[in-house]
Amino acid sequence: MTIDLLKDKGTPPEKQRMSWKDLVGKPISKLDDDAFTRARIILMNGLELDSLRTKQVALRMNRDARVELAQLMRAEHHQATAVNWLIGADHSPLETTIAYEQVAIEVTAAVAQLEPDEYLAQGYRYALLEDFDHLYRYSALLDRLEGKDANNIVQGYTDIVPARPTTVHHRAPEHDLLRPYERSAALATKLHAVTLTGGEYQTHDYYMNIGPLFADPLARQLYAEIASVEAQHITHYGSMINPEESLLEKLLIGEACEVWNYAACVEQESNPRVKAIWERFLDYELGHLQVALKLCKDIERRDPAEILGDTRLPPGIEFKSHREFLKETIARETSLRKDATEFVSEDQEGRSSLAYRDVLNADGSPSAAISETYSWTPGTELARADLAA
């Protein structure tokens, strides 16, 4: 698929209409649909919500663009509804959590390999190993609390093993920051940063919403712990984004990001009904992009090509297993830590992180407790041959 960000007009916003029946369609099958169909749904819901969030901030800071922003926000909100409601009710909150972590792992692994800036690629690999560890901890909880096998969700694509232990993810806030990309950075770099920021924000908000719905105290603690790390990841990825970009520049990059991701979804989707939704929403985003282009020209008097480069889409995320890349990264980089914006060895970690961590872990570590001696086994831990009945 070849898309020209300036020339492809998509569907104009005034024609983007959906009824409640359109918004609340048939969900996917947890059993029969490919795990990456679910991954794309989760990712695109996250990106729609981030797009909505960014526009809400822009609305509060730009008088001239308020009408257009309000119109675009409504479209993003309804798209988020249509996408997120594709998840069926037979996904327990914890099973959905497993799916969220799989998305974080496979999407971040893909982006880490696409990213041309070596420092930012390191940034993606760094947080990747933390989300990978979260999958292991939540899988232990799913097994030991609900008696379920996380592989029913990950479908063999993603290993369930520890990486950098969640216990040491807790850093003082100043050590979550990264050096931002330059305004002249490649479009790919900008799209990657916006994608991951949106993904982590969604994950954070999801855990904050469902954490208190668990009765089990250890589940409540684990969600509190990992939600805190996801909050760190929002800062980690969000700080990659150049803080000198104007609001309308961010709006333009945001729309391009949605186009880029929907295009990848269209190309790789195996469920025909869901593919049709991706195609429809790709056209919607191209329509939104046209509005953003006009705002950029009319209000900031800027040539969008300054921001979007040669207007072709960079290579998209590959929705597939990145098992080998993960194994190599675990072997090399599990012991890395942060000191301000730099990646350092364990003994050079920023001192304030150690004090911060000691406070949080003072009464024990939920992630360590729930996964004590846990090794994933097909059919759950109870199927282990060495477990006495």
Place this chain on the structure above:
Amino acid sequence: MEATAPGHNRTGSGLNPGDTQLMLAAVRELSPLSPISTRQAEVERLSYISAADTIGSIPPPLSVTTGAVKKVAAKLKGVSPNIFLDKLGERIAFERAGTRLYEAIIAKYVALIDNHGDSLLAANTIPTASGQNGHGAPTSETALETLHRIRSEELGHFRLLCDATTHLGADATAQTPCADVIATASMGLLQVITDPRTTLAQSLNAILTAELTDNAGWELLTDLATQAGQKELAEQFSRALAAEAQHQAIVTAWLKSLVVDAVGSPAV
């Protein structure tokens, strides 16, 4: 753990008669009573039910050789092989979850003993299915020992089912449609038992719901195995059913003793 006692429960309309009257006045003004109709909601639900796809499909046989499906069907004459495998998957999921439910209630019971220094559940005297001497003779074990034994038996049932499923050429790790559905139905049981605030009696009530479901499920599976001509499987399932019947009887007896004789104790 604390006893359930009278206190400041604020949920009833009778607690605030004045406010209730004001609310009724608002209703008379803004949504006066009319003959009840839920037709619009029913029509909408009907349209979704009519158009819905299935939860999912029966997993394919583990063997990829030609005729693997027919081989499974040949072992299960007289019943739908798909239904049989689906119900096996359902039992697997339920026994696995049941093992974890018993682990949760054991934790609750240990907390009760540790904090209050007394075991409020009577020692079990209901015979095991085989008994100490194989003739259904009475057995005597502490309540904690019984809970552990039941948990072990649930785990044993899970393994029996995995072996049966594998023997039939199917994948015991797959989540069948009925396995998925029963897991959804069971979520509330887990929430009740793992909540630190629920009493032992409230938790046993949830366990009783699980045991009633368990018994019904094993009865159905035993019938299916018999009908399929799987004599050995039917015998194994019948023994599991007998054990589940004992579990149900024990939990029923405990629950009755708590809500009749132990009112005011931390367990109720």
